[in-house]
Amino acid sequence: MKHPLPARPAHICVLRLSALGDVCNLVPTVRALQRCWPDARISWIVGRAEHSLLAGLEGVEFVVYDKHSGVAGMRALWRELADTRFDVLLHMQQSIRASLLSLGLKARVRLGYDRERAKDWQTFFTHRRLAPHPRAHVLQSFMDFARALGVEDDRLEWGIPLPDAAIGEAQEFLDGRPALVISPCASPRPRNYRNWTAQGYAAVIDHAWRRHGLTTFLTGGNSDQEREMCRLIRAGVSEAEPVELLGRTSLKGLLALIARARAVIAPDSGPVHMANAMHTPVVGLYATTNPQRAAPWCWREQVVNRYPDAVRHYLHQSPDDIAWGRRVRHEAAMSLITVDDVTERLDALLALGRDGEDDACDPIDGRSLYQESPDA
Template identity: 55%
Template sequence: MPLPESPRTICILRLSALGDVCNLVPAVRAIQRRHPQASITWVIGKAEYLLLQGLEGVEFIVYDKASGVKGLLELRRSLNERCFDVLLLMQVALRASALSLAIRARTRLGFDRKRAKDFQWLVTNHHIPESANGHVLDGFLDFARMLGARDLSLRWNIPIPPEEREKAQLLVPENTPYIVLSPCSTQRTRNFRNWSAQGYAEVIRHIAQQYGIATILTGGRTSTELQYGEQISLLTPDTTVNAIGGTSLKTLLALIGGAVAVIAPDSGPMHMATAMGTPAIGLYAGSNPLRTGPYLSQQWVVNRYPHAVRTYMGTSEDKLRWGQRVRHPHVMDIIKPIDVIEKFDTLMLTVKQNQ
């Protein structure tokens, strides 16, 4: 069965994570430009919906990832009368493959055989072309290409309600430029992406002393993130605002939009910064930023992934599977404060030269 030339109904299945759904939005925009008559339905996770809620031209169906079989049956019932022209299965995970069976679609487009893990190959009937060594965002754009999109310019336009902008403004020190620093990545098993509180504090002190720029700490309400906030606050000047656990995702997006830069490990705020056009200084050692780094800020990334591969795996990155992570508890120790400071200083010099 060939791909439809003018699909009227399109369903996207991508539940998580925050960074990935940010990277997917440009593909949605490209599809909307190519098929303005099509209705787009997106099956998405709860937290991810809170970030993208109100996205123009998209109907969201929220799936609770903790709901298991019950949630799958509820999704099937909610979509019982609908059959989409195209399903875009844009997540490689066993849960997503199983969940896709609750969605009726004539055309089921998934990843190429090399990337179609967790049985995705069995639940799709069309596949994007194989692509070596690409960024996650480029992989999503391949879905838009398969639907005939040619204008692949990067656009996000994620809406932020006025009240969320007002909440963000209340956190900003008066008449003071600021950076957003989100110190922690998602807590998962063997997910060694967090840098040290002491390292962050040294960078924050430098930025305050050299540029008079304040720092707003952001993050979730987990015990790890709250502890980071307390430790960094004790080690940094009065220009640090600890907002960890105190913002919604829309408020965070507004904060990022007004920031001089974002500093964070491999995590959602990196890609939220890209969406808002804010420079992102990513701290990468265990994961390859060429695959998962901030798409428009690769020049500002502290990339110690090649060093980590040599140190902890005894090989070179070209010998590894693309995107393979270095899972060692001390991998982020390779990054030193001076590495981050030098990137920030270069960014500030570049901004000054372009003014």
């Protein structure tokens, strides 16, 4: 075998730059590697925003890369790592940018996705590929890298640290109020179409206050789209004025806020996976993306899933007949989600509390995460 995988790697490189939800889903793989080889060095090449979320992760040496720095940024990172040779590079980012970045890194073997899961010609930049894993969840796909190296203990563990400053930030915003966190918007990218309706969110906010006494905290960035969405939500609320925190929290502060919330509601975006990592009950809203592939893992049975309806209505196909993970790129697809869909899920989650979390996510549970998914 020309490029054998190391039996006991001393220095592992994780190449995953983005995004917030994906890096949250990758942390359990890093933890599994650490359990198997506690003396191994793990260097994680990561984006700037993602690093601010993960900073302080025990046993990980972060190498921060500015995704907008172009060729100059690549060359700077190559110079920084010029004297470093990795036993194995785990190429977990399916993008041409990441593949080009990998060319300047020294590694004895480069492990990437199998042909079906690889994108942007990633297979041309790797020596070895994962075994095929049809219909895998994103979290499972990441864990496949550890399993390919021989890791057997794939229990899920996060332990993303929260500094005192972030905890204080969250406590100041909460001011003792029981909280529902709603992050209404996914990343504002062309033809993303993951956002639900402002009217729907407003009705859920009133319900959460009336039924459960929860104050809603609206979170997100400062984009015009997010500002307009929150303006419409607040205009539609009749009973409970939400607290708007757009652009007012650090990422660690948002993580601390989520950790202390009674529940989180958001579309397929970073906050649902941040909630998952903090073991906070979360209602994910899915119609344009497949929750079997991208739902918050621990709460995947509790998502609002209108994806099959959207596939039939807008793609005129059966979900079984389309490519795994195909998106429904129609601006009206999320309107298939009803207020009752969301409030029923929220009520059920609040009745269960954190004890309702899927057993597969208990870090002391001995079962493999693969035993929890019949589609794996």
